[in-house]
Amino acid sequence: xxxxxxxxxxxxxxxxxxxxxxxxxxxxxxxxxxxxxxxxxxxxxxxxxxxxxxxxxxxxxxxxxxxxxxxxxxxxxxxxxxxxxxxxxxxxxxxxxxxxxxxxxxxxxxxxxxxxxxxxxxxxxxxxxxxxxxxxxxxxxxxxxxxxxxxxxxxxxxxxxxxxxxxxxxxxxxxxxxxxxxxxxxxxxxxxxxxxxxxxxxxxxxxxxxxxxxxxxxxxxxxxxxxxx
Amino acid sequence: xxxxxxxxxxxxxxxxxxxxxxxxxxxxxxxxxxxxxxxxxxxxxxxxxxxxxxxxxxxxxxxxxxxxxxxxxxxxxxxxxxxxxxxxxxxxxxxxxxxxxxxxxxxxxxxxxxxxxxxxxxxxxxxxxxxxxxxxxxxxxxxxxxxxxxxxxxxxxxxxxxxxxxxxxxxxxxxxxxxxxxxxxxxxxxxxxxxxxxxxxxxxxxxxxxxxxxxxxxxxxxxxxxxxx
DNA sequence: ACTTTAAATACGATTATTCGTAGTTTTTAA
DNA sequence: TTAAAAACTACGAATAATCGTATTTAAAGT
Numbered sequence: 001x002x003x004x005x006x007x008x009x010x011x012x013x014x015x016x017x018x019x020x021x022x023x024x025x026x027x028x029x030x031x032x033x034x035x036x037x038x039x040x041x042x043x044x045x046x047x048x049x050x051x052x053x054x055x056x057x058x059x060x061x062x063x064x065x066x067x068x069x070x071x072x073x074x075x076x077x078x079x080x081x082x083x084x085x086x087x088x089x090x091x092x093x094x095x096x097x098x099x100x101x102x103x104x105x106x107x108x109x110x111x112x113x114x115x116x117x118x119x120x121x122x123x124x125x126x127x128x129x130x131x132x133x134x135x136x137x138x139x140x141x142x143x144x145x146x147x148x149x150x151x152x153x154x155x156x157x158x159x160x161x162x163x164x165x166x167x168x169x170x171x172x173x174x175x176x177x178x179x180x181x182x183x184x185x186x187x188x189x190x191x192x193x194x195x196x197x198x199x200x201x202x203x204x205x206x207x208x209x210x211x212x213x214x215x216x217x218x219x220x221x222x223x224x225x226x227x228x229x
Numbered sequence: 230x231x232x233x234x235x236x237x238x239x240x241x242x243x244x245x246x247x248x249x250x251x252x253x254x255x256x257x258x259x260x261x262x263x264x265x266x267x268x269x270x271x272x273x274x275x276x277x278x279x280x281x282x283x284x285x286x287x288x289x290x291x292x293x294x295x296x297x298x299x300x301x302x303x304x305x306x307x308x309x310x311x312x313x314x315x316x317x318x319x320x321x322x323x324x325x326x327x328x329x330x331x332x333x334x335x336x337x338x339x340x341x342x343x344x345x346x347x348x349x350x351x352x353x354x355x356x357x358x359x360x361x362x363x364x365x366x367x368x369x370x371x372x373x374x375x376x377x378x379x380x381x382x383x384x385x386x387x388x389x390x391x392x393x394x395x396x397x398x399x400x401x402x403x404x405x406x407x408x409x410x411x412x413x414x415x416x417x418x419x420x421x422x423x424x425x426x427x428x429x430x431x432x433x434x435x436x437x438x439x440x441x442x443x444x445x446x447x448x449x450x451x452x453x454x455x456x457x458x
Numbered sequence: 459a460c461t462t463t464a465a466a467t468a469c470g471a472t473t474a475t476t477c478g479t480a481g482t483t484t485t486t487a488a
Numbered sequence: 489t490t491a492a493a494a495a496c497t498a499c500g501a502a503t504a505a506t507c508g509t510a511t512t513t514a515a516a517g518t
Contacts, residue, residue: 029496047496050474062484062496091322093348102459103342110339113332119322213478239505274467279504291466291514300502402469 009109011056012078013037015096018057018067019075023145050195080137082108083130084120092133097131098173131220133164133183134171135163145195149185149222150201159176160220162203167217171197175214180204187220238338241307241331242266244275247286248304249295252374256293273432309366311337312359313349319360321351326360327402348410362393362412362448368443380416380450381422381444388417389449390434404443409433416449 007015017036020192021028037044048065051057058073067075086106089095095103111117118139121127124161128144131148137143148163161183165176176182190207191200198209210218235417236244246265249255259273266273277294287302292332296304313331318324324332329333340346347368357373358364366372377392391414396403405411410432419436420429427438 009473029495035500040477040499041496042478047475089345093345093352095345099342099344103345106339106341107336110335111332112335115328116318116322116324116332118296119324123322201474211305258465259467268505269507270466271468271508276505311505 001146006112007074007101010047011051011054012109013070013105014051015056015067015075015076016082018065019072019079020105021064022066022120024093025064027060027066033065042195065138076137076141076143078108079143080139081111082133084117084127085137086113086132087124087127088120088131091127094178096174098170098177100131101168101173102170129164129183132166132168133162146200146221148219150216150219151189151201151210151218152212154189154199154220154222156189156191157211159186160224161186161223162218162220164219165217166219172214172217176218179208181208181210185224235341236283236285238301239276241279241303241338242334243280244296244300244304245307245311246284248301248308248378249293250293251295254293256289256295256297258293260385267388275407286316294407303372305372307337308372310340310346311364312365313356314340314345315359315361316353316356316365317349320356325403325406327399327406329360330402331399335457358393361397361433363392364397375417375450377448379428379445380418380439380447381441383418383428383451385418385420388415388452390415390452391447393448394446400447401443405447408437409435410439410447415452416442 011069014033014037014099017033018028023030023037025032030041031047032217033048034044035179037185048057050063051071052059055068056074057067060067066159068225082104085107086097086100088107089100089103101224111120121139127136135144135146146163149160151160151162154160162181162183164183165173181187187201187203189199195199196212198211199205199215242412243262243266247257248263250261250265254261259270259277263270263273271321275286277286280300281288281294281408283302286294287427307366311333311398314336315326315329317336318329318332319326350368364373364375375392378389380389380391383389391410391412393412394402408415414432416430416432418428418430422429425441428444429436429438430457431437
């Protein structure tokens with residue numbers, strides 16, 4: 001049996017962070033991890049070393065770390081618990097989606113029992129994504145990473161549907177909710193100002209100007225109009 | 230402002246245990262704590278010392294520890310979170326009441342945010358007790374400890390209503406649920422066998438024989454028939 | 459009052475997680 | 489290709505939580 005031996009909440013956090021950085025950049029650099037996990041660089045080095053001993057990751061100095069199969073399995077499990085927790089918070093407890101992420105960071109470590117997770121999944125109606133549009137892995141570790149475009153990469157004229165907010169920061173989420181740019185909304189890019197200036201887009205018959213940094217956290221599903229390629 | 234400074238999950242567990250032992254025996258002895266928390270005696274001594282430094286408890290060597298006002302405030306808060314968590318598990322996630330307690334032991338430390346607790350309370354319909362009948366403290370630390378009798382102390386002929394199961398052990402709870410002796414059930418003690426033998430009682434037109442140890446974990450509200458004192 | 463036993467403490471040690479500073483190594487840019 | 493900058497590691501140290509094995513102290517029984 002594949003007994004994903006239990007790791008501490010701390011290591012769960014590390015694995016989760018590594019998973020995300022690996023997705024984005026191919027590997028997780030220690031400096032990026034330090035920033036993401038809000039700990040000192042030396043701490044990362046120490047922990048990384050012990051994680052490698054436990055066969056959770058592979059570390060190539062100056063290149064970054066990558067998950068082993070074992071590490072990835074646990075990471076995905078944590079992500080499943082995290083996103084189901086977020087759903088619990090927003091759908092059942094009616095907590096604001098901007099606060100859900102941070103609270104779920106604690107909850108995800110508390111609901112490790114298989115039965116609870118399954119029951120939670122059922123009560124929530126087996127949701128496919130978290131409230132911010134990020135996919136919820138299945139019980140056996142499948143995760144459907146759809147092919148999406150980063151909003152900031154769309155060119156003027158292109159259309160799409162807001163699908164995922166990948167940076168689940170309370171302030172960003174609150175802002176996006178306040179202006180109505182949430183998953184499911186159709187948008188069309190109108191203009192990209194030069195010198196890394198804002199992106200102007202149209203949605204719900206209104207016009208929006210977003211900074212590039214914000215637009216880089218939003219993934220959209222491109223809509224190919226009139227027989228697009 | 231009364232800022233109940235945050236303590237670690239471990240200390241929260243200690244405070245919770247001390248609260249319960251203090252209730253029962255006037256003070257929590259280190260040996261009792263060791264048993265209840267499943268750690269070595271030396272560990273208790275160490276932790277107790279650091280808790281005293283933090284002004285959470287008062288320790289009289291060989292006599293036991295007692296909570297300070299500050300410690301009690303935190304303990305009650307933890308108990309509130311614990312019992313609301315149990316309700317979440319049984320009422321919303323439909324988890325068996327015998328499993329709810331142990332899972333709630335982890336959950337209680339994850340839901341420390343005031344907003345979440347309040348929302349949870351509301352969604353659950355502001356329950357007065359946990360699924361096992363134990364009172365849920367109010368937001369500002371009031372806890373209604375009703376005057377109840379221990380089942381084992383009732384004399385033959387006396388009647389009452391099962392109200393609280395104070396020892397929330399999965400096996401015990403499963404057993405009680407299987408025979409139907411849950412909070413709300415009316416009982417009458419029929420007989421108490423000598424030499425610490427079983428207690429025979431009648432409930433729901435059936436006869437039950439319970440060991441004294443089990444009967445000592447069940448609290449009942451006595452029913453005084455025909456103008457009882 | 460004295461002795462046995464039970465309870466509690468002292469002490470030494472380990473592991474996990476964290477920090478900060480100092481020193482290397484790699485990359486980048488001139 | 490060499491110097492500066494950035495990234496990374498080494499090392500020493502602190503704290504929390506835990507253990508086990510003495511040793512000491514209090515309680516109980518004779």
